[in-house]
Amino acid sequence: MINATKKWIFLKISSIILIPLMVWFIINLVSIYEKDYVAIVSFFSTQPSKFLTSLLMIVAFFYSSLSISEIFEDYIHDEKVKSVANKALTIFAIIIPLITIIIIFNLTI
């Protein structure tokens, strides 16, 4: 299987996982964003919230890095610049969810 096919399959699998997670997250975000500190930390402290938010972050950033690299492919024509941009994108897509997950698992009231 060529790399482009693998990338397409990964994009589609992550898209299928991402849709219900986005629905779940946005409904909960709208219901808690105005609340006080304790209510928000309590939300992120439950096991389902920890698990689903972590999964959302991993899948969303993974999906984004794949799809933004497609945008780079279309609009960046310098191979060196494209390579640096893709590396920076990969690092960003690993670091941000990783830090967020560590924070979520360490939140206490």
Place this chain on the structure above:
Amino acid sequence: MSKENPLSPHIQIYSWNISSLISISHRIIGVINIAALTLVCLWIALLLLGEANYEYIKFFLQSFLGKFLILGLTWSFSFQILSEIRHLFWDFGYGFELITSKITGLIVIFGSFILTILIFLFSKQIF
């Protein structure tokens, strides 16, 4: 002869229609959503500062600008959810006919506003 891959004409060459509008919007909104999700990560990180410091963030989120940002995020999520479902139908081989593609495009545009309202009503437990 140039070894570079041939490029398709850029978007400004084509006349606008529903398909191209949704296509470029899907990309732009995808990038906006990951930027917004990065801000959500920052919001979660700011919870570490403790209850007293969170009052500033709470004040911002309760302001008009804060509410507008959350409303905008809800719409951009709604748009991407519907547009992503449209893409998945294409991937399974459905919806390629011109008229079907136009109808599903319109459903994505108008549906994103309806879904935003429904998410707000559901989240605020209005129904």
